[in-house]
Amino acid sequence: MSKKTRHEEHEEHADESWLLPYSDLMTLLVALFLAMYAMSATDAQKFEQMAQAFKSVFNGGSGVLEYKSDAPTNTQMDQGKEEKMNNVIAPNTGKDEIAKLKQKEQEELEKLKKQFDQYIKNNGLTDLLSTKLNQSQLTITISDNALFSSGQAVVKDDSRQLAKSISTMLQQFPDYDVLVEGHTDNIPISNSEYPSNWDLSVARALQFMKILLLNPYLDPVKFSPIGYGEYHPIADNSTAAGRAKNRRVEVSILRKYLDGAQTIDPAATGK
Template identity: 80%
Template sequence: MSKKTKRHEEHEEHADESWLLPYSDLMTLLVALFLVMYAMSAADAQKFEQMSQAFSSVLNGGSGILNESSATPTQSNLDQGKGEKLDNVVADNTGESEISRLRKQEQQELEKLKKQFDQYIKNNGLTAMLNTKLNQSQLTITISDNALFASGQAFVKDDSRQLAKSISTMLQQFPDYEVLVEGHTDNVPINNFNYTSNWDLSADRALEFMKILLLNTNLDPSKFSPTGQGEYHPIADNSTAVGRAKNRRVEVSIIRKYQDAKQPDDVISTTK
């Protein structure tokens, strides 16, 4: 074999290996890519959901990534919400139970006071001039104007002042109640030296009677209010003399503190 042929064979034994370099680089990149993809797939699902909600909030006009309203509520937050609702229900039930107890106590007090008034009216022969009425809003003592005043006047008669004092003595047993003293007239116009309207007369009668009640220093004046109702709240027909006589009156009302709105405001008991 010639020398030239031998050299040619030796040259063919050394093939070109330059392609290995880009191949190794490609393998390295693929490995890195798979590692990154694996790391992403293993991320915390809850954090990914929060991040998703945060981005959604931003895209929809939210206040930002840290906006708490955009985060998914956790179980602990849900449990806390349930606990707060339960506490509110318990508090409401406790409050309603206490109000029911106080309402029952108030009913007993007003019934006791009504019995005292009724007994006083019976013992003094005043059934024609006084009566009591207890309903869902108040206990009312109605006094005919003939028992208290001269016609067209607001000055309480001397023999009627004892009536006011007796009422005040019974009221002092229950000092926490608001007391409303109202004057009422019939619809016959009045125009004398002292009064130019039934408004004026009814207001003065309520005020004068209240003043006598408050001579009892055991009563709290801040609990009392006088009001003139004039002819505008009649309880009888003004077309008859009997009806007009019933409409001329003074009412002393002890106002309930715990009124039950669910119950109709009808009469519970009355004395005539």
């Protein structure tokens, strides 16, 4: 009986030699994308400095590192912001002209204060609203009872007309910066919405400011909301009457011209 030679069956394996160049290609692509992202996210000024350094090492020449960005650098943006927030009158402005500008501003703010005072009187709001004009700003102080329910930052429906009236008066003088400031008493608050008086005061300032800015004639660039929590009281927090006075929203119209002939920096007007 003849023996038949039997060959064991071997499992065939797919040719995987293509994986090596494929993985190399993927690695190169990832490196390329990371380099492109880094170049796009890098500070323009630092990139220019790096380019100059490489050029000096390689003895100059115009190549890929000869880079000049049209985009403003961080320093330029900071300077622009500072000029906007603290706009100094040109040095060649005469004293007489500065005096006229300050006098005009005083007249405008006095006129605006009279309008607010008349509105308060006509609507029987003397217990809830008041105004004050000093060397830095015109401030409209609004009791929290006139705007919000206890512990809340949603402006009452019947108080939205008040915000609308204030915004209408503000639109007559669109060049002034306006701060909307929230204040609370010193009784701690902690709930699911507002874990602290800081949160509540910021939320109240922001919500009231949003209603003011429903007026399309007001420029949002001129407005800033600030929350002071309990840390800028105007009355004694040891009494109920004092705490009621401290719970308030203030709308402050900032003077542009101070002694020294410069505008007010809104970030430096905390009372």
